[in-house]
Amino acid sequence: MAFQGKNVLVTGGAGFIGSNLARTLVEGGAHVTLVDSLVPEYGGNLFNLEDVRDRVRLNISDVRDEHSMKVLVRGQDYLFNLAGQTSHMDSMTDPYTDLEINARAQLSILEACRHFNPGIRVVFASTRQIYGRPDYLPVDEKHPLRPTDVNGINKMAGEWYHVLYHNVYGIRCCALRLTNTFGPRMRIRDARQTFLGVWIRAAIEDRPFEVWGGEQLRDLMYVDDCVDAMLAAASDERAAGKVYNLGAKPVVSLRELAELVVDVAGQGSFAVREFPADRRKIDIGDYYSDASLIEAELGVRQRVDLRDALLRTVAYFREHLPHYV
Amino acid sequence: MAFQGKNVLVTGGAGFIGSNLARTLVEGGAHVTLVDSLVPEYGGNLFNLEDVRDRVRLNISDVRDEHSMKVLVRGQDYLFNLAGQTSHMDSMTDPYTDLEINARAQLSILEACRHFNPGIRVVFASTRQIYGRPDYLPVDEKHPLRPTDVNGINKMAGEWYHVLYHNVYGIRCCALRLTNTFGPRMRIRDARQTFLGVWIRAAIEDRPFEVWGGEQLRDLMYVDDCVDAMLAAASDERAAGKVYNLGAKPVVSLRELAELVVDVAGQGSFAVREFPADRRKIDIGDYYSDASLIEAELGVRQRVDLRDALLRTVAYFREHLPHYV
Numbered sequence: 150m151a152f153q154g155k156n157v158l159v160t161g162g163a164g165f166i167g168s169n170l171a172r173t174l175v176e177g178g179a180h181v182t183l184v185d186s187l188v189p190e191y192g193g194n195l196f197n198l199e200d201v202r203d204r205v206r207l208n209i210s211d212v213r214d215e216h217s218m219k220v221l222v223r224g225q226d227y228l229f230n231l232a233g234q235t236s237h238m239d240s241m242t243d244p245y246t247d248l249e250i251n252a253r254a255q256l257s258i259l260e261a262c263r264h265f266n267p268g269i270r271v272v273f274a275s276t277r278q279i280y281g282r283p284d285y286l287p288v289d290e291k292h293p294l295r296p297t298d299v300n301g302i303n304k305m306a307g308e309w310y311h312v313l314y315h316n317v318y319g320i321r322c323c324a325l326r327l328t329n330t331f332g333p334r335m336r337i338r339d340a341r342q343t344f345l346g347v348w349i350r351a352a353i354e355d356r357p358f359e360v361w362g363g364e365q366l367r368d369l370m371y372v373d374d375c376v377d378a379m380l381a382a383a384s385d386e387r388a389a390g391k392v393y394n395l396g397a398k399p400v401v402s403l404r405e406l407a408e409l410v411v412d413v414a415g416q417g418s419f420a421v422r423e424f425p426a427d428r429r430k431i432d433i434g435d436y437y438s439d440a441s442l443i444e445a446e447l448g449v450r451q452r453v454d455l456r457d458a459l460l461r462t463v464a465y466f467r468e469h470l471p472h473y474v
Numbered sequence: 475m476a477f478q479g480k481n482v483l484v485t486g487g488a489g490f491i492g493s494n495l496a497r498t499l500v501e502g503g504a505h506v507t508l509v510d511s512l513v514p515e516y517g518g519n520l521f522n523l524e525d526v527r528d529r530v531r532l533n534i535s536d537v538r539d540e541h542s543m544k545v546l547v548r549g550q551d552y553l554f555n556l557a558g559q560t561s562h563m564d565s566m567t568d569p570y571t572d573l574e575i576n577a578r579a580q581l582s583i584l585e586a587c588r589h590f591n592p593g594i595r596v597v598f599a600s601t602r603q604i605y606g607r608p609d610y611l612p613v614d615e616k617h618p619l620r621p622t623d624v625n626g627i628n629k630m631a632g633e634w635y636h637v638l639y640h641n642v643y644g645i646r647c648c649a650l651r652l653t654n655t656f657g658p659r660m661r662i663r664d665a666r667q668t669f670l671g672v673w674i675r676a677a678i679e680d681r682p683f684e685v686w687g688g689e690q691l692r693d694l695m696y697v698d699d700c701v702d703a704m705l706a707a708a709s710d711e712r713a714a715g716k717v718y719n720l721g722a723k724p725v726v727s728l729r730e731l732a733e734l735v736v737d738v739a740g741q742g743s744f745a746v747r748e749f750p751a752d753r754r755k756i757d758i759g760d761y762y763s764d765a766s767l768i769e770a771e772l773g774v775r776q777r778v779d780l781r782d783a784l785l786r787t788v789a790y791f792r793e794h795l796p797h798y799v
Contacts, residue, residue: 244635245581
């Protein structure tokens with residue numbers, strides 16, 4: 150395992166993807182430092198680290214705190230840069246906070262790497278949101294970037310800083326444009342991270358949930374497959390300076406996905422509703438990724454199918470529900 | 475004239491383009507308020523307003539001061555949003571300041587418009603820099619955006635906020651992607667605004683100047699033509715939510731341009747030098763614009779040819795040199 154004995158820093162490390170990644174890294178023998186602000190509205194949750202608590206170092210700080218980042222990046226072999234503000238709606242009501250986290254903090258993290266650890270390898274969690282409403286499907290990396298909300302614009306800037314710091318300063322950054330990602334340890338309290346969390350919570354609480362629209366197509370990626378891709382992007386020299394889509398199969402409509410959630414949970418129900426007006430304005434319609442580039446270049450393959458992924462996710466949250474609601 | 479009796483706010487109003495625009499607006503009977511920070515490294519220069527001083531209101535404040543912007547946008551019919559940090563090199567040495575001016579301040583200006591004056595019309599000065607190194611020439615608006623420096627990334631974010639605030643909140647914003655612009659009142663003290671300022675200064679001081687590379691192609695736009703395009707973008711309903719390239723003819727190599735400067739000035743000389751290493755990394759190679767979209771949609775036409783534009787520029791700086799060096 151490429152990370153045996155390596156020093157690895159994960160921003161957003163107590164969050165959904167960060168905590169799943171941390172577990173895999175620890176199992177692979179890495180020395181893992183997690184940075185998380187534990188801001189209640191974001192993804193950080195101490196319970197996410199319950200079973201690895203003694204095998205990671207948790208540093209409570211905010212990526213906006215550039216002084217702490219200057220210290221934390223030193224001596225690290227890898228940085229998985231996952232901390233972000235993920236809510237599209239929050240970015241519209243408070244665009245400054247989104248800018249500070251998704252753009253300014255990214256700059257200061259990269260400045261810290263440039264000045265104090267230029268040999269580090271960085272994987273940045275970007276998002277398919279920066280494509281906006283697709284011109285064609287599936288969306289590949291050549292698709293124009295046309296973000297439809299403040300979050301998308303700031304994430305786009307954050308991604309470009311990473312590419313730039315590779316091109317100009319030689320820092321080995323790779324950006325992955327995540328599609329909808331789900332699994333154990335995601336935020337299910339509200340839709341700030343993903344709508345699917347809210348659905349799964351409702352299903353296992355045997356409550357009805359709402360599906361807006363219903364016909365929009367999406368691809369949904371299980372977190373373990375996302376972690377695999379991140380590890381590949383970090384350890385493969387060919388990934389330096391690159392931007393890759395992540396994607397998963399099958400493509401489903403939101404209505405089909407809702408049916409699958411109810412079926413897998415054996416509980417719950419849903420109603421299809423019209424899109425609320427404020428969401429309609431920033432909605433992107435159908436989206437699914439062409440992930441063939443990362444498959445071809447880094448050999449990344451999907452391992453978990455959608456139904457199995459939902460089963461594992463439902464089982465996790467049934468067991469640990471009180472820690473997530 | 476569409477601006478007769480209208481209230482017009484110009485950010486960067488004591489700067490190069492802003493002061494030329496202000497003069498045209500005042501002559502057209504507008505009530506003009508200019509906002510400028512007069513930060514010495516930027517384009518603001520009180521002498522730029524010498525002959526219109528009594529006919530404009532100059533408000534000294536920084537676009538980063540969101541409180542002053544909240545007050546200043548009220549009651550305005552038009553906003554020409556020109557304030558920016560323009561130096562590519564400064565954006566690499568101090569990326570935060572570039573972010574604060576070119577991204578964050580743009581957000582706060584748009585937030586001020588949204589909350590206090592949603593009926594305003596906004597023209598934003600974007601830049602061809604956001605295209606990065608062209609895939610094809612001339613570059614039209616469909617060309618992918620691939621900025622090669624921090625300045626380009628932040629300007630791209632600033633431009634997108636304008637498009638977004640149109641799409642989501644209905645604010646009638648139009649972004650113009652300026653190409654190299656020159657003329658009276660530009661900064662000639664250094665290359666922070668344009669290399670051409672440094673050349674023209676050297677020529678009229680009868681000193682040699684350096685041309686880096688020499689074979690790169692560029693289009694150069696005279697400031698009066700740029701002002702024409704801005705006025706058209708502000709007054710034409712069809713411009714709302716649009717992004718347009720500005721461009722000019724002829725396309726010239728830097729060497730040809732340098733020869734023309736020396737010829738027009740009747741003084742000075744130049745030497746072609748290799749590109750300095752730090753600039754090479756963020757240089758974009760050849761660039762010239764396809765401006766046919768704004769020509770077709772808004773009827774904008776170039777009025778001043780390159781030689782005549784250089785003659786006027788040289789004449790201006792000969793007369794007023796002490797105020798610019």
